[in-house]
Amino acid sequence: MMSKIVRTMASLLILFALIYGLYIIMHGHLTPGGGFQGGAVFASGVALLIVAFGSDNVHKSLKEHHLSILESSGALIFIGLAFGGIATVFFYNFLVGSSLFGHIPPPGSNPGDIWTAGVIPFMNIAVGLKVLAGLSAILLVMALATTLMEVEE
Amino acid sequence: MTQGIPFNIPFLAVAVMIGIAFYIIISQRNLIKLVMGLSILASGVNLFLITLGYRKGGVAPIYTHTPAGIMVLPIPQALTLTSIVIAVACLALMLSMIIHIYRHTGSTDSEKSRIMKG
Amino acid sequence: MSEKARDIFVIATLVFVEFLVIILARDIYLNGLHIYTLGASSPNLTIPENYIVPVRIILEVDSMSIFMAIITATVSLAAAIYSLSFMKEETGGDRFYTLLLLLAAGMFGMELTGDLFNLFVFLEIASIAGAALTAFRTRFADAVEGGLKYIVISSAAALMVLFAIGILYAQYNLLNIGALAQVIQYTMLDKIALALLATAFTMKLAGVPMHMWAPDTYSVAPAGTTPMIYIASQACLYGLFRTCFTLYGVTLNTATIGWIVIIIGVLSMFVGVTMAVHQSDVKRLMAYHAISQSGYMLLGVGVGLAVLGNPEALASYGREAMSGGIFHIINNALYKGLLFLTAEALFFRLGTRDLNKMGGMCRNMKYTSIFFIIGALAISGIPPFNGFTSKLMIYESVYRFNPILSVIAMLVSIITLASFTKAFQAAFTGPALPQYKDVKEVPKPMLIGMGILTIIIIFFSLFPGLIVSSIVNPATDALINQATYINAVMGGL
Amino acid sequence: MASLAFWNPIACIIAFVVLVAIIYLFRSRGQKKYKKGTAQTQIFLSGEKPPDAEQRHIRAHNIYWGFFQALKRYYDPTIKAHTGIINDYIIWFIALAAAIAVILFIVGLI
Numbered sequence: 001m002m003s004k005i006v007r008t009m010a011s012l013l014i015l016f017a018l019i020y021g022l023y024i025i026m027h028g029h030l031t032p033g034g035g036f037q038g039g040a041v042f043a044s045g046v047a048l049l050i051v052a053f054g055s056d057n058v059h060k061s062l063k064e065h066h067l068s069i070l071e072s073s074g075a076l077i078f079i080g081l082a083f084g085g086i087a088t089v090f091f092y093n094f095l096v097g098s099s100l101f102g103h104i105p106p107p108g109s110n111p112g113d114i115w116t117a118g119v120i121p122f123m124n125i126a127v128g129l130k131v132l133a134g135l136s137a138i139l140l141v142m143a144l145a146t147t148l149m150e151v152e153e
Numbered sequence: 154m155t156q157g158i159p160f161n162i163p164f165l166a167v168a169v170m171i172g173i174a175f176y177i178i179i180s181q182r183n184l185i186k187l188v189m190g191l192s193i194l195a196s197g198v199n200l201f202l203i204t205l206g207y208r209k210g211g212v213a214p215i216y217t218h219t220p221a222g223i224m225v226l227p228i229p230q231a232l233t234l235t236s237i238v239i240a241v242a243c244l245a246l247m248l249s250m251i252i253h254i255y256r257h258t259g260s261t262d263s264e265k266s267r268i269m270k271g
Numbered sequence: 272m273s274e275k276a277r278d279i280f281v282i283a284t285l286v287f288v289e290f291l292v293i294i295l296a297r298d299i300y301l302n303g304l305h306i307y308t309l310g311a312s313s314p315n316l317t318i319p320e321n322y323i324v325p326v327r328i329i330l331e332v333d334s335m336s337i338f339m340a341i342i343t344a345t346v347s348l349a350a351a352i353y354s355l356s357f358m359k360e361e362t363g364g365d366r367f368y369t370l371l372l373l374l375a376a377g378m379f380g381m382e383l384t385g386d387l388f389n390l391f392v393f394l395e396i397a398s399i400a401g402a403a404l405t406a407f408r409t410r411f412a413d414a415v416e417g418g419l420k421y422i423v424i425s426s427a428a429a430l431m432v433l434f435a436i437g438i439l440y441a442q443y444n445l446l447n448i449g450a451l452a453q454v455i456q457y458t459m460l461d462k463i464a465l466a467l468l469a470t471a472f473t474m475k476l477a478g479v480p481m482h483m484w485a486p487d488t489y490s491v492a493p494a495g496t497t498p499m500i501y502i503a504s505q506a507c508l509y510g511l512f513r514t515c516f517t518l519y520g521v522t523l524n525t526a527t528i529g530w531i532v533i534i535i536g537v538l539s540m541f542v543g544v545t546m547a548v549h550q551s552d553v554k555r556l557m558a559y560h561a562i563s564q565s566g567y568m569l570l571g572v573g574v575g576l577a578v579l580g581n582p583e584a585l586a587s588y589g590r591e592a593m594s595g596g597i598f599h600i601i602n603n604a605l606y607k608g609l610l611f612l613t614a615e616a617l618f619f620r621l622g623t624r625d626l627n628k629m630g631g632m633c634r635n636m637k638y639t640s641i642f643f644i645i646g647a648l649a650i651s652g653i654p655p656f657n658g659f660t661s662k663l664m665i666y667e668s669v670y671r672f673n674p675i676l677s678v679i680a681m682l683v684s685i686i687t688l689a690s691f692t693k694a695f696q697a698a699f700t701g702p703a704l705p706q707y708k709d710v711k712e713v714p715k716p717m718l719i720g721m722g723i724l725t726i727i728i729i730f731f732s733l734f735p736g737l738i739v740s741s742i743v744n745p746a747t748d749a750l751i752n753q754a755t756y757i758n759a760v761m762g763g764l
Numbered sequence: 765m766a767s768l769a770f771w772n773p774i775a776c777i778i779a780f781v782v783l784v785a786i787i788y789l790f791r792s793r794g795q796k797k798y799k800k801g802t803a804q805t806q807i808f809l810s811g812e813k814p815p816d817a818e819q820r821h822i823r824a825h826n827i828y829w830g831f832f833q834a835l836k837r838y839y840d841p842t843i844k845a846h847t848g849i850i851n852d853y854i855i856w857f858i859a860l861a862a863a864i865a866v867i868l869f870i871v872g873l874i
Contacts (some may be wrong), residue, residue: 030217036238091310105216112217138245145252171434178427178854184419187850191426198434205441228326228446232388236433239395243426246399250406250419257412263850268413269487270848271549420850427854431861462872466865470857480856483846527871531864542842549832549839551824626824631817655776689828697824702817733773 001054010052017045025128029117035127042128043135055143067137074130081119081126093118163204170197184251184261188244195240202233274364278355281368285351285375289344296337300745304333304759306385325447331385331760334745338597339382339509341742342604345727346502347375353612353720354495356713357619361493367407374400374499381506385760387436387518388446390510391429394475398425401500405492417491420484421500428471435464435471448518449760452753457522465523468514469531475507478569479538482562486550489558490624494615495720497554498608501561505600508565512572512750520753521580529577536569537676540683548690552624553614556694557607560650563683564603570680571596571665572750574672579751588668590747595664597750598743602657602731606649609724613643616713616721617698626694630701635710640699642721647695649728651688657728660735 001007021042028034050058085092095102095118103115114121174197177190206229212222251261258266299305307330332340351371358364377397384390402425406418436446438460445451455461470481477485485504489497515528543563550556575593578584616639617632618624633640649656652663662684670677712718731738749756798804807814814820832839 031215032213036234085310089308089311093310110216110218135241142245142248142252145249175854175858179851179858182849182851184850187423191423191430194427194430198430198437201434201437202440205437226326226444229440232433232437232440235388235392239392239399239429240426242399243395243422246402247419247422247426250402250415250422253406253409253415254412254419257415266416267848268416269490269555271843271846420853423850424853424857427857459869459872462868463865466861466868470861470864473860474857480845481853481860483848483853483856484850487848524868524871527868531867545835545838546842546846548828549843630821630823655779660771693824693827696822696827701821704817704821733776736771 001057002052006052010048014045014048017048018042021045021132022128025124026121027114028124028128029120030112030114035124035129036131038124039128039131039133040135042132043139046132046136047139050139050143055140055147059140059144062136062140064137064141067133067140070133071130071137074126074128074133077126078123078130081122084119093120095119095122163200163207167197167201167204170194170200182263184254184263184266185248187263188247188251191247192240192244195236195243199233199236199240202229202236205229206233277365277368281351281372282348282355284372285344285348288375288379289348292337292340292344295332296341296742299332299334299337300741304331304749304755306331306759325450325760328389329385329447329760330383331449331756332383333756333759334742334749335509335512335597336382336749338601338742338746339506340379342505342601343375343378343382343502346498346604346608346724347371347378349608349612349720349723350495350499351720352723353615353717354493355716357494357615357717361408363407367404367493370400370404370407371496371499374404374496374503377401378499378503378506382509385448386446387439387448387451390513391433391436394432394507394510395426395429397503397506398422398429398475401425401496401503404496405488405500407493407496408491411491414491414493417488421488424474424481424484428474431467431471435467438464438467447760448513449757452518452520453757453761455519455522457519457524461519465514465519465528469511469528472507472511472514473535476504476511476565477539477562478535478565479542479562482539482543485562486546486555486558489561489611490552490554494619494717495612497611497615498604501607501611502604504561504565505604508568508600515576516579516750517753517756525579526577529573529575529579532569532573532576533676536566536573537679538566539563539569540566540680544683544686544690548686548693551626553617553626553629553694553698554611554624556626556690557610557614560610560687560690561603561607563687564599564607564650566683567662567665567680568596568599568603570669570676571599574669574676575747575751578672584672585751588671590751591664592668592672593747593750594739594743595661595668597746598664598735598739599658599661601738601743602649602661602728605724605728605731606646606656606658609642609721609728610646610650612717612721612724613639613646616717619713619717620710621707626697629698629707631699631703631707632710633699634703635707636699636712638712638718639721642725643695643699645725645728647688647691649732651691652684653688655732657731657735660732660739664739 021038021040021044023038024031024033024041025035025038028038046058046062082091085094088094096104098118101115101118101121103113105113105116170193174190174194177193178187181187181190206225206227208225210222211225212220214224214227254266255261258268260266295305309328309330311327351368354367354371358367361367374397377393377400380393381390381397384393399422402418402422405421406415408414439451439455440446442456442458442460443451443454445454474481489501492500515523515532540563543559543561543566547556547559547563550559571592573596575585575589575596578589581589614624616636617629620636621629621632623629645656649658652659662680666677666680669680
């Protein structure tokens with residue numbers, strides 16, 4: 001655990017880091033970014049927490065098996081969406097034209113309508129879930145493993 | 154913005170990075186440094202791919218309020234992103250294995266921690 | 272309960288995959304190669320408007336790809352069945368089976384894709400899954416060391432593959448193998464890319480002098496997964512052939528690269544087998560044999576590659592040499608997988624891999640010793656087993672190319688027999704040792720896993736002509752006929 | 765394939781059957797009075813007590829000793845090259861990649 005200044009700043013900044021990560025995931029089909037980048041930003045927020053508060057304290061509220069469930073559900077949603085279009089072809093964008101994210105924008109420059117791109121926003125969310133859970137779990141487990149080693153010695 | 158920079162500078166940087174990476178991998182017996190070398194190697198290759206994606210006068214393919222002009226095909230960027238993801242996975246796996254090796258043998262030296270040979 | 276459901280799920284998945292592969296294979300042998308475009312309703316949409324290259328991910332399956340996929344599916348199924356009883360004594364079975372299926376997925380992806388970058392991605396998936404499986408028993412220090420060696424060489428090799436792909440993309444703005452093969456020029460940069468691709472794939476398939484990781488990795492991987500990791504390296508052999516034959520084809524100087532492949536093959540055969548005789552660890556011995564047998568494949572296909580630009584020589588002996596090399600892949604996958612499984616059965620019951628500490632196991636493990644004898648006879652090229660048929664094809668055709676190479680190949684076969692005599696004598700024969708009095712035969716799932724491979728070996732031994740004409744020769748022709756592969760994806764462009 | 769034209773599965777099966785018949789012939793001529801666990805199964809060594817099983821078994825490292833001794837000049841450097849150090853594996857990789865690139869380049873010049 002680090003000093004009080006670091007902890008206060010971290011607890012303020014964590015909000016922005018997590019919200020920014022979620023924003024990047026949600027707007028992946030409009031702006032640069034997407035599931036992986038947003039998930040990585042989210043996981044960097046978790047890294048900030050681990051650095052500021054120590055892995056033991058973070059581990060009290062963030063357990064690996066919860067993250068593991070989140071990660072698996074992300075993978076399942078992704079593969080399920082890919083199989084959703086199997087009637088035409090694997091990975092087919094079957095939501096185009098429907099009322100759910102199915103709006104087709106005119107070609108060229110446009111103001112960025114979020115109701116577009118069919119299954120791609122859902123795939124971004126699935127990838128984002130998987131990446132944020134996976135990277136956070138890696139960071140947490142590695143931090144825990146190194147502290148355990150210090151205790152053993 | 155990039156007009157003043159000769160086009161070959163990034164490729165030189167790629168060559169230097171890959172050279173440094175291989176030098177580290179060959180000469181450093183510390184396993185953590187070895188993994189650092191592999192990480193630099195991955196960065197060098199990623200820089201190479203990203204440099205290939207640059208087209209003079211091209212416009213980034215973002216449709217939100219995009220300026221007029223020819224858009225570039227974002228394949229190299231997609232490749233780089235995939236390669237970064239894979240590099241992260243490899244890095245995590247290698248580091249966790251090194252933690253286990255250190256626990257078993259008490260050393261992170263590739264020569265001292267070696268059990269199998271011949 | 273949940274563990275039983277998981278086991279059934281894994282086996283059912285692999286059986287289903289085997290079934291799908293066989294249906295696909297039948298279709299390909301009847302109707303020619305298949306193209307599957309991900310995410311587009313029609314394969315023509317691979318090429319966007321006003322743009323002349325295919326940008327989507329395309330799966331392109333020809334006879335060679337499906338040949339490798341049949342091997343992968345069969346060996347994965349046997350390995351998973353074998354692993355069932357092994358996993359009863361380990362924890363973390365969920366992760367083990369996830370990694371096993373991931374490794375199978377990586378291999379299938381490498382073999383079925385028609386896109387260079389996709390090949391890289393699946394290569395890395397297979398490497399990561401393989402390394403994690405190798406280091407699965409983290410309580411052993413050597414297992415973690417083997418896993419680390421595997422992932423380090425894999426990621427170095429894979430990054431060089433990516434670098435080569437980048438070089439090719441820089442020149443032609445293409446990633447599709449068929450589209451690249453149409454325009455490739457064999458410039459200076461292409462030569463560098465070829466050198467990097469060939470070396471990286473050779474490293475992954477454990478060709479001498481880059482074979483040293485193989486014994487370290489194969490000898491420590493847990494039961495059942497050793498054959499799978501070995502098949503992953505055979506998938507890299509497929510990558511090498513695909514690069515040389517389909518991507519570059521006759522544009523490259525086939526005699527030069529063919530001779531390089533032949534020299535690596537002969538070195539692999541000789542160094543692998545001579546090191547194998549010297550080993551006292553039973554799995555290391557078999558790992559060195561795996562290197563040695565890869566040399567036969569490289570030799571056979573290398574001869575075909577060396578005479579690719581010469582249609583007369585190709586028709587008279589080059590094609591048969593290639594068929595021998597490719598037939599050897601499937602034969603070797605079967606008997607090598609069987610031998611790895613028997614070695615792991617010894618380790619499972621005795622708790623040691625050291626041949627110096629074994630003895631008299633014929634008395635305790637009857638079926639395992641029968642399986643071992645069959646595998647050893649097959650790998651040594653004793654007629655009528657399937658190793659003999661493919662080796663005979665290689666000897667005959669290579670003799671007409673260069674007699675010395677053929678003589679070396681026969682010599683290596685003799686030393687192989689010698690080293691398996693040593694292993695059999697040390698582990699299975701001899702008096703009953705008092706410390707192994709209570710050793711029992713391995714459990715049923717392990718025997719079933721070994722039995723599947725044995726039955727296929729005996730089938731292959733009885734009907735080699737049928738196998739060669741039905742699945743090996745189409746694979747050889749698919750490698751030789753580059754134009755078919757290109758036309759399938761590029762159409763009339 | 766020309767080399768496999770002579771191959772006949774029936775011949776293999778017949779050979780196997782003949783082999784089994786010969787083995788059966790040998791076995792049928794054996795001692796009928798054999799019983800397990802009696803003195804018949806003990807090792808007879810001129811009336812002396814035979815050595816332990818541990819001593820009787822020829823271990824793996826004793827096999828082909830002369831072969832390794834004769835080829836010492838080949839085996840010593842080869843085993844020495846298998847260092848087991850991960851850095852050396854990458855050195856071989858880079859060396860071979862460079863060698864192949866140089867060979868391809870030189871052949872291209874000729």
